[in-house]
Every structure is written in structure tokens, then in C-alpha cells.
């Protein structure tokens with residue numbers, strides 16, 4: 001038999017920024033594939049709502065209010081997950097934000113806010129979960145939600161782009177260091193998807209025309225089109241893939257002229 005399993009039965013996944021947008025879609029998709037899902041975000045009602053959606057399909061969910069830029073809160077939440085479920089098999093570093101401004105206008109406060117939310121959170125979550133996975137000896141899957149902005153130049157902010165490029169490189173180095181522990185570290189690089197982060201931008205017809213002009217598939221992605229690649233990398237089907245970034249972008253990053 002050659003077809004590996006895409007199922008996540010008996011796996012425990014942790015999703016950061018799981019209260020809305022891509023994180024909510026990934027959390028529900030992982031649950032639909034059989035995983036129990038811990039939902040980390042600062043917005044309590046959002047993650048309670050997502051937990052209810054997951055429970056409604058017969059799966060288990062654990063909403064845990066966490067500021068994932070805060071190491072103490074991360075440690076407390078990870079301890080709670082392990083105490084409740086006994087393990088962590090999958091980590092999705094999804095939490096992120098952007099302040100779209102020209103480079104000359106970026107303030108120190110904005111720099112630290114974007115760097116902490118997008119990059120520091122992924123690193124400290126990976127460190128704490130990676131420590132458990134190494135000690136527990138059962139390996140695991142870490143998936144970083146980067147962006148095409150980390151691979152090609154966009155007009156949506158230099159600091160955001162730097163965090164996403166750093167995530168792509170962090171993915172490679174963690175994969176190199178942790179492969180010996182059976183931990184796969186990969187990244188998903190989305191182009192535009194309709195979420196609260198991009199809602200206003202995607203209401204501007206001219207902006208959407210500009211997006212489609214550089215998108216070979218000539219459409220904005222649907223959230224389920226991110227869930228499939230993520231479940232693939234989180235499942236046994238992705239067992240021999242590590243250090244990679246899978247751009248889910250309608251072909252945008254291959255667009256030349």
C-alpha cells in the first residue's frame with residue numbers, strides 16, 4: 001500500500017491566532033482531520049466560539065487565552081495543554097499582524113509590535129513546544145505561516161516582509177537542528193486570502209485588480225485551499241518533508257514577464 005494517511009486521529013495540535021481568519025480555518029480543518037486542537041489567542045470570545053464550532057463536529061478543542069509574544073503565558077498554556085491531553089504533536093505558528101507603511105515612516109513601536117507578533121511569537125512557541133517534543137521522544141510537526149511577502153517584494157510593509165522572510169529561514173534552521181528528534185519544521189506561504197487582516201484591502205476593486213494581474217490563477221484563494229496543504233504537512237503524508245516553504249499563492253511567486 002503506497003497511500004499514506006492524511007488523518008490526524010489521536011493527534012494534539014496547537015494553533016496560535018486561532019480566533020479568526022486563517023487560524024480559525026486551520027484549527028477547524030485540523031479537527032475535521034481528527035485532531036484535538038488547542039486554540040491560543042488573546043481574544044477569549046473568539047476562541048470560545050471556534051471551540052464550539054469544533055465541538056459541533058464531535059471533536060475536542062481547548063480555548064486558552066494567551067498572548068503568544070509573552071514567554072510566561074506561552075509556558076503556562078503549553079503546560080495546561082500537556083496536563084490536559086498528555087502531548088503536543090502539531091504546532092501551527094499562525095498569529096501575525098501588519099502595519100502597512102513606507103519604510104521611512106516606520107516607528108520603533110511599530111517595528112517591535114510587528115517583530116514580536118509575527119516572529120518572536122513563532123520562535124518562543126517553537127522553542128517551548130520543541131523542548132517538549134525532544135524530551136517526549138515522539139517527534140512532531142511544526143508549521144509556520146509565513147507569506148509570499150517573505151519571498152518577493154510587496155508594497156505592504158518592509159517590517160512585515162522581514163518577519164516573514166525570517167520565518168522562512170528560521171524554518172530551515174530549526175528543521176536542520178531538530179530533524180534528529182523526528183521533528184519536521186515547514187512553512188506555508190500564502191498570497192491573499194480574505195480575512196479580517198485583509199478585508200479592507202480586498203474591498204478596493206483597483207487593489208484586487210492589481211492582485212489578480214500578478215496571479216496566474218486569476219482569483220483570491222479560499223481558506224480551505226490553505227487547510228489542505230497544512231493538513232498534508234501535519235500528517236504522515238508529509239513525514240519526509242522538512243525545512244520547506246510551500247507557497248499557496250495561485251502561482252503569484254512564479255509570475256515573471
Ligand SMILES: NC(=O)C1=CN([C@@H]2O[C@H](COP(=O)(O)OP(=O)(O)OC[C@H]3O[C@@H](n4cnc5c(N)ncnc54)[C@H](O)[C@@H]3O)[C@@H](O)[C@H]2O)C=CC1
Pocket residue numbers: 016017018019020021022023040041042043066067068069094095096097117118121145146147148189190191192193194195196197198
Ligand atoms: N490573510 C492573508 O491574506 C495572509 C495572511 N498571512 C499570515 O497568516 C496569518 C494569519 O493571518 P490572518 O488570519 O489574515 O490575520 P487575522 O488578523 O485575521 O488573525 C490574526 C490572529 O492572530 C491573533 N493574534 C495577534 N496577535 C496575537 C498575540 N500577541 N497573541 C495571540 N494571538 C494573536 C489575532 O487575535 C487573530 O486571531 C498571519 O501570520 C499573516 O501574516 C500571510 C499571507 C496572507
Ligand SMILES: C[C@H](O)[C@@H]1OC(=O)[C@H](O)[C@@H]1O
Pocket residue numbers: 097098100147148149156160190191192197198201
Ligand atoms: C500577502 C501578505 O501577507 C498580505 O499583505 C498584506 O497587506 C496583509 O498584511 C497580508 O498579510
